[in-house]
Amino acid sequence: MLKRGCLVAVLMVAVLPRCLATTDGRTLPERWWQFARNPAVRDLIFEEDIPPELRKKSPHAWVTHLHRSAEGEVAVWYAGDLGFVSFGTDSLHNLSKSPNRGWNFNAFPYFHEGQFHLVGGYGFWRGHADDIVFLETRGEWERVGHSEGLPTLENPARHWTFRMKSGEIGRLDWTVTAEYPDRTGVIWTAPAGGGAWTPSWEIPALTGAASIIRMYDLADHLLLGMHNGGVIVVEKASMRCKVVLHSSEWMKLRERQRDVDCTVHFTDRVEFWVGATLLATLDVDTLLGQIPNTPWQPFAIPTDPATWTTPTDPAPQWSPWLVAAGGVAVFLAGLGLGMQGRRKRKSAFEPLEVDLADLELSPAMAALLALPKQTITIAEFDALITGVREEGAEAIRSRRARLFKELNDEAVALFGYALLDRQRDPEDSRSFVYVVRPLPRWVRRDPRA
Numbered sequence: 004m005l006k007r008g009c010l011v012a013v014l015m016v017a018v019l020p021r022c023l024a025t026t027d028g029r030t031l032p033e034r035w036w037q038f039a040r041n042p043a044v045r046d047l048i049f050e051e052d053i054p055p056e057l058r059k060k061s062p063h064a065w066v067t068h069l070h071r072s073a074e075g076e077v078a079v080w081y082a083g084d085l086g087f088v089s090f091g092t093d094s095l096h097n098l099s100k101s102p103n104r105g106w107n108f109n110a111f112p113y114f115h116e117g118q119f120h121l122v123g124g125y126g127f128w129r130g131h132a133d134d135i136v137f138l139e140t141r142g143e144w145e146r147v148g149h150s151e152g153l154p155t156l157e158n159p160a161r162h163w164t165f166r167m168k169s170g171e172i173g174r175l176d177w178t179v180t181a182e183y184p185d186r187t188g189v190i191w192t193a194p195a196g197g198g199a200w201t202p203s204w205e206i207p208a209l210t211g212a213a214s215i216i217r218m219y220d221l222a223d224h225l226l227l228g229m230h231n232g233g234v235i236v237v238e239k240a241s242m243r244c245k246v247v248l249h250s251s252e253w254m255k256l257r258e259r260q261r262d263v264d265c266t267v268h269f270t271d272r273v274e275f276w277v278g279a280t281l282l283a284t285l286d287v288d289t290l291l292g293q294i295p296n297t298p299w300q301p302f303a304i305p306t307d308p309a310t311w312t313t314p315t316d317p318a319p320q321w322s323p324w325l326v327a328a329g330g331v332a333v334f335l336a337g338l339g340l341g342m343q344g345r346r347k348r349k350s351a352f353e354p355l356e357v358d359l360a361d362l363e364l365s366p367a368m369a370a371l372l373a374l375p376k377q378t379i380t381i382a383e384f385d386a387l388i389t390g391v392r393e394e395g396a397e398a399i400r401s402r403r404a405r406l407f408k409e410l411n412d413e414a415v416a417l418f419g420y421a422l423l424d425r426q427r428d429p430e431d432s433r434s435f436v437y438v439v440r441p442l443p444r445w446v447r448r449d450p451r452a
Contacts, residue, residue: 035047035051035265039079040092042071042075045071045221045222046266047266047268048066049264049266050065050265067079070119074114076114077090079092080112082108083107083108083126085107085135087099090119098139100143101144106124108125108126109123109124110122110123110124111165113195115136119136120135120195121135122135122193123164133150134147135147148193151200152200153200163175165220165225167239168223168240171192174192174193174200175218176188176190177215184212187205189202190203190204190206191203204305205303209244209246209302211235211246211248212246213229213233214229214230214231215227216229219268221269221270223271225237226273226290232248232249232254232257233249234246234247234250242304243299244299245291245300246294248418249362249364250285250293252284252285256285259277262277263275263282264278272286296361297358358446358447362417364417367387367409371410371423374439377439378438379437380437381434381437384406385403387406387410388402388403418443421440422440423440
């Protein structure tokens with residue numbers, strides 16, 4: 004079933020041609036046509052089978068990209084192929100004379116002063132963050148920004164690049180993982196239209212963060228999908244964020260990422276399609292609705308506070324006096340947090356706390372955490388098994404083992420570590436008990452605490 008932004012497109016399909024004709028004998032499939040002509044779509048990425056006569060040595064599908072600016076400018080191009088560029092959606096007219104192919108897979112698109120730009124990507128065994136602009140009158144590309152000064156680009160894909168609310172181009176350099184959650188990061192910025200990259204924002208240690216798999220650039224927010232099943236929602240205007248520790252939609256997408264053949268960016272959500280079936284949706288309002296009581300926390304702090312305008316939020320999580328005081332106040336406040344182990348940069352802000360009731364838990368996990376004790380017997384553990392019980396001791400043991408693994412997998416996704424441990428019963432060495440490890444300090448069992 005198509006959702007809000009697709010309704011207009013569905014109505015359009017009734018009066019428009021079934022396929023988008025091209026000047027090179029190709030057409031856009033009908034199932035993508037509704038998205039291409041929908042003015043609410045900001046970005047569209049879809050796969051299409053390569054015609055046999057064009058396959059040459061590559062069996063892979065075409066990956067076609069469409070980008071629509073806030074002003075309604077539209078560009079269509081093929082992944083990694085600078086030899087095809089078209090503007091508008093009435094038909095595809097190739098305006099490029101470039102012979103270059105394979106130069107910038109996963110490049111980030113944007114329009115500036117009426118000209119179409121691509122930033123970064125991977126090709127010819129190198130990742131880069133160069134900014135190239137298409138010169139329509141000449142049918143050629145020209146480099147207007149370079150990657151000099153940036154750290155080594157281990158992952159040059161477009162999901163690390165985004166459009167700032169200021170109009171600048173931003174790029175994440177953040178290697179946080181579940182094993183090293185205190186790692187800080189940097190946001191580099193470059194002027195729209197081309198120029199040098201500058202480290203402009205610091206990302207403090209962020210409670211609940213883990214390895215970032217994907218970043219989706221929406222009009223007012225960034226969505227960062229994490230390896231542990233969570234999603235970070237970043238508000239671009241204030242550079243604050245909330246962490247959704249478990250998203251069923253994101254987990255569903257992770258499991259079937261390779262099946263997705265169409266990704267559609269709207270203003271406030273991203274849809275993922277497998278053929279004509281909507282697989283998953285990452286929606287800003289839905290994600291924030293999962294954690295209504297969770298406070299915003301700073302995602303990034305400007306390296307030069309004098310250039311930053313305090314957010315107009317009536318209850319900002321970073322104080323106006325801190326911004327006015329600048330880097331000295333940040334430094335002094337950071338010292339107050341103390342240093343543990345090796346020397347590391349600390350955030351001057353309080354860590355995020357999450358109410359247990361706000362987490363999306365499976366019925367078995369909710370029942371486990373509702374138990375009043377940390378050591379439970381086999382019989383008490385068996386009571387957590389839901390659904391139809393299998394007959395026979397062997398069947399019960401098998402189901403018990405599966406539940407043990409499922410609960411620990413869920414705990415790793417939520418909290419970053421396994422919650423259950425199986426140990427010998429100290430009162431009967433022939434039997435076992437299950438020990439429930441304490442929850443992280445940032446999870447509150449009682450919302451009134």
